[in-house]
Amino acid sequence: MRTISLIVPCYNEEQSINIFYDAVAKVFESINKDTERYQPEYLFVNDGSSDKTLPILKELQQAHPATVHYLSFSRNFGKESALACGLDASTGDLVAVMDVDLQDPPELLPKMINLIENEGYDCVGTIQKERRGQGRIRAFLSSRFYGVIDAISEVRIEPNARDYRLMTREMVDTVTSLPEYNRFSKGIFAWVGYKTTYLTYESQPRAAGTSHWSMMQLINYAIDGIVDFSDVPLRIATWIGGISCILAALGFIFVFVRALAVGDPVAGWPSIVSIILLLGGIQLFSLGILGEYIGKIYLESKHRPKYIVKEKK
Template identity: 80%
Template sequence: MLFFDAVTKVFATINTDEPRYQPEYTFIDDGSSDHTLTILKQLQAAHPETVHYLSFSRNFGKEPALAAGLDAATGDLIAVMDVDLQDPPELLPQMIDLIENHGYDCVGTIQKKRRGQGRFRAYLSTKFYKINDAISEVHIEPNARDYRLMTRQMVDAITSLPEYNRFSKGIFSWVGFRTKYLTYESQPRAAGDTHWSLMQLFNYAIEGIIDFSDVPLKIATWVGGASFILAVIGLIVVVVRALLVGDPVAGWPSMVSIILLLGGIQLFCLGIVGEYINKIYLETKHRPKYIIKERK
């Protein structure tokens, strides 16, 4: 309700002279266990022409929910927003103006500093963007939010991508189109708390890197080649030492070290390859990104 009221007030200021814009709301209930669906039903009943909702059969995650919203959107301009009001609706008039009067296809947002985010998380987030920018052909603006306004043409391009494994920030950049970014101060949550743990954020970052870069596979190849060279050098050292010293028992520490080195490198490389194979496995199943239990 807080989100709906806030956005409605913004459009009331835009439509002061004439009703130029008619907002349409599509809420995604990602398998919530609270009273979200009940509230959405009440809101839809009060505004049947402008409010719609999709309720998933279970929790599918952020990316499927975002994809479902874009699939269901029917407007000429489509905005992606979180309902906790950390994405300020007050930016919408400026975003609309930039698209309609300045030739942009998309207006994204960058949050200066996230409230409630510890220094360690902020440090990891900054490093992720730097690493991704270094090894991926797709540039992602540091600290960019999913909050953005897009044209119908851009959204159609995004929804045409069939992949199951999705990293929206990368997809937004990959499809291209002329994009402008607005910077804003972080906003406190209107309600609720984040459910993203550090491990979930780490896994999400790994998925983003794997989805748009094959450099990890190349790293595995380089590491494998380097380990082979080191193993050969180690073998030569062990043989020469055995011939000169004549005490093979004394060489067991170096042998164990070489075995552990090779074993660790092999497991590291297999882990990287396994991540890519896992993505391929999920793609070949052709499972839907989400399942809708109820919609209105």
Template identity: 70%
Template sequence: MQKLSLIVPCYNEEESIMLFFDTVTKVIDGMNTPQKTVEPEYIFVNDGSSDNTLTIMKKLQAEHPDTVHYVSFSRNFGKEAGLDAGLNASTGDLIAVMDVDLQDPPELLPEMVELINNEGYDCVGTIQHDRAGQGWFRAWASSTFYKIINKISDVRIEPNARDYRLMTRQMVNAVLSMSEYNRFSKGIFSWVGFKTTYLTYESKPRAAGTTHWSLRELLSYSLTGIMDFSDVPLKIATFVGGISFFLSLIGIVFIIIRKLTVGGSVAGWASLVTIILLVGGIQLFCLGIVGQYLGKIYLETKHRPLYIVKDEK
């Protein structure tokens, strides 16, 4: 018998939980044979929901006390905290991370399990073949993000890879050993290494409810990924500052030579102000980049917990 833990972060997903449970249960039941049995372990993480998400989790756990468990936060801490809490609570030999909205097709689970058991993989991830329904700007922004981070980071992140993946216990233990406060799970999954393959699938609409990721949150999450796995922005700030300093030196030499050869001039105040504003803008830009990194270092040094559990069972 092999135990399969399913980590399911939830935020205001009262409409999706039962649909998810029924659908995944049918898939897992179909995986069982007289020769081999898969024992499921559902770990639902309530990320400070304001609807009836926790109530439904408790009801489901009462009906299936041996297979369903839940962890409830004291407030909304974000999906990264939910993933970490679920991974910490899992006890399975294999651990899957899934979204409750069924955009991650459970039908892939049998193939994912087979690839790990029979092909020697430590992780089977998934890639969304297209980004239908997301709008052209989000699709373009996502594509641009992956191009940038893969150029400036030593860790390659598979474009359009989902959080939906199946991992061995050894890999999950390696992920949990990384205790940083600022987390970017896709980068962490890639950084720890291990033998990984990907399955591709067509995008699906949500089974119920609406997405809770705004464009601002996605952009913020992207910046976290870039800063967590690359110091190139700091190098850019250094380069821009160096170029600005060099051009300023040239300007000073030019002014001195002009003064000695042709004489001074009252004209040029507009251009002078423009140059001052340009140099000041460059300095503020560089300071902003450094400030972002310092802010993340500050949060790391505070050693605050990634989340606070209010209730679990």
């Protein structure tokens, strides 16, 4: 019998855990209807929840000690750290990453298993057709983000790709071998390569609760993804600085020639102040881009762990 590890990050998801377990258990009953081929290994990662997530995980583990396991962080480290922890702890022949809110339909698992076992794929990812329940602004920014990162990154990241995917042990071992502290999983999964295909599905409503991602968190996540997988922003800052210098030199030449020809420099302090503010803004913008990359280097140089597991079972 082959084992499938299911990595499930949880942050204040007390209402969704049992619903998720029951739904996935039904899928495995269907998969093993004729013959028991696959055994699930549930790896719930409690990312510093402040509600009853951990007590519920303990109860679920006690009820199903052979298949359910949990790892609880000492504080909230973020979803990327929870994914890394789950991948590190997984032991299955195949490894799936899923959201506990059931927006990732577990009914796709049989098809994903078939594509890996019979079609020779190393990874089967998922793409959400549309994002129901999201505001138009958030949906627009999300689509623009994928367009931007696809244009400037050295690897292709599928638009609207979810974290929900099934991978072989070989691919997971490669992903976990990457030592970086700053992680953008969608980019890492694409960067390591391997034969990958995608399944498309209609967006699903949350099984319970509400999303914990604010607009600012999503924007910061997008910035992390761009900085982690492209140095194009640094090049843009370089080009902006170079063009500004050229324009400043041309402006100086114009003022000098005009002074020689007319005998009086161009008057007007408002225009001068505007130019100074423009150049100052460009400089601060470029420094901000540079600071993002320096900040990433600073965090990497500390060699701190990506997460701290306080309790596990």
